[in-house]
Amino acid sequence: MIAVDWGSTSLRVFRLDASGHVREQRRSARGIHAADGRFADVLRAEIDGWDDPLIVMAGMVGSRQGWVEVPYVDCPAGLAGIASALQRLPADAFAGREVWIVPGLRSRDDSGACDVMRGEETQLCGLLGELAPQRQTVCLPGTHSKRVTLADGRIERFATAMTGELFELLCSHSVLGRLMRPGEHDADAFAQGVAHAARAGDLLQHLFAVRTLGLFDALRPEQLRPFLSGLLIGHELNDLPADAGRVHLVGAASLLAAYTAALALRGHAAQAHSELASAHGCHALARQAGLLA
Amino acid sequence: MIAVDWGSTSLRVFRLDASGHVREQRRSARGIHAADGRFADVLRAEIDGWDDPLIVMAGMVGSRQGWVEVPYVDCPAGLAGIASALQRLPADAFAGREVWIVPGLRSRDDSGACDVMRGEETQLCGLLGELAPQRQTVCLPGTHSKRVTLADGRIERFATAMTGELFELLCSHSVLGRLMRPGEHDADAFAQGVAHAARAGDLLQHLFAVRTLGLFDALRPEQLRPFLSGLLIGHELNDLPADAGRVHLVGAASLLAAYTAALALRGHAAQAHSELASAHGCHALARQAGLLA
Structure with a gap:
């Protein structure tokens, strides 16, 4: 399968083998803003030569400005909850290949205020497979850093710092x-x-x-x-x-x-x-959703 | 006299009468960066037609990047302390007119960390003349906002928020x-x-x-x-x-x-x-320093 992390300003693609190991990866600056609505063309160029039939994408590609908007899933959310909310593109959207988009997550703090992520949830899904199910604290540093609490094998809550x-x-x-x-x-x-x-x-x-x-x-x-x-x-x-x-x-x-x-x-x-946690998370979600043979 | 508030990106000049009332004022965008070292020329153009012999300037004009660097005065500081640290430009610096620069202030917090201001101290000197001498809290909002405590007729301490x-x-x-x-x-x-x-x-x-x-x-x-x-x-x-x-x-x-x-x-x-507090402060400092007849 192919895992895609498609953010506002960058695009990363990973080719995984049947056991979920990353065999090849590429990256470009053609984020969703640069794609300018021509998502299929940009993706086709980026994965040129990779003929895998299953593609799982995450990030701003699933936002209002993306290919299709996929509603947020509320925390706490585990692999099962996120996998059940994967959204499939129409069969004709990408030359008949099976393309799914991972939903972003929404977290509420004690006052009811919302926080959101799109893309980082696949890193967390990858970590869920690596870490023991007890309470864990995760930091995902970056432009918009995420502090996350994992508990009971689920993403319990998170907050963003700019x-x-x-x-x-x-x-x-x-x-x-x-x-x-x-x-x-x-x-x-x-x-x-x-x-x-x-x-x-x-x-x-x-x-x-x-x-x-x-x-x-x-x-x-x-x-x-x-x-x-x-x-x-x-x-x-x-x-x-x-x-x-x-x-x-x-x-x-x-x-x-x-x-x-x-x-x-x-x-x-x-x-x-490893930053490959994102690709591993896509693979785990695909397996959970029964998309892998 | 003429009071001058000369910051990084703006220049304001005020003409005051003998009792300290502002009679005329002008402003321009020729801050010290735009002046590009030609301070006398810029000031001459700005106060064209004003022949008052005494000029008191405050702001970044007294910084390392300004006309001359005037050392900071440490808080707590009152009118007397600041007036005694006014620095006079050489007599030939501005066609023989008497030009003084007000020092900036330095404040230390409980941990010994320093904070600084240049220009706002004249606003505070103006306020000192208006307010009762007991403890007062002042906010000077702006690009770099200053929170100030006045006490016993002096500027006791301050902190900057960006x-x-x-x-x-x-x-x-x-x-x-x-x-x-x-x-x-x-x-x-x-x-x-x-x-x-x-x-x-x-x-x-x-x-x-x-x-x-x-x-x-x-x-x-x-x-x-x-x-x-x-x-x-x-x-x-x-x-x-x-x-x-x-x-x-x-x-x-x-x-x-x-x-x-x-x-x-x-x-x-x-x-x-009133924003004229700055001009009033320059006047109060000049009077305190014995520069006014």
């Missing part, structure tokens, strides 16, 4: 970014940022420390970017309970290193998982 | 901004934002509510901008003590209205002061 997007915005467009100079990763400045995030005060105030610490030479211009990275990741982790136990991470290697370091500074062990 | 800058960044460059549509100011959406800011969780998480509330039609696209405004101002006000009493505001009229509304929603009375 850590990655804010970091990019501040580096690229703010007065803080203009003070920065590129440099090697600086673990000490990063750690200072993580520590600063635990102080009293709001993020709105803490951000200004990037300026003042630079102004009084407590940080060199090339240390401001790692400091800001630590500050934002530290804020994301501020409400992580002390008894969260080992935190499971799925994401790009550079992010995993940063989050592992930040978690260690806060006294938490971390376990990094 | 509220305005973050609002502009998120509206202009983030995924949230792309969901927004322009519209009338919406007091209800603004109030929802202020209330949301008081929930458990970090700003990084709360920001994502702009997306989820839009997604599930709890807010219309034209309500997202006022909601975000309320959310950020609410965060800025989260650590305002319940016993802060009446909060004094100095700033642009639209900001004063928003902050007055947010403060009312949090149970605080607000008192708005």
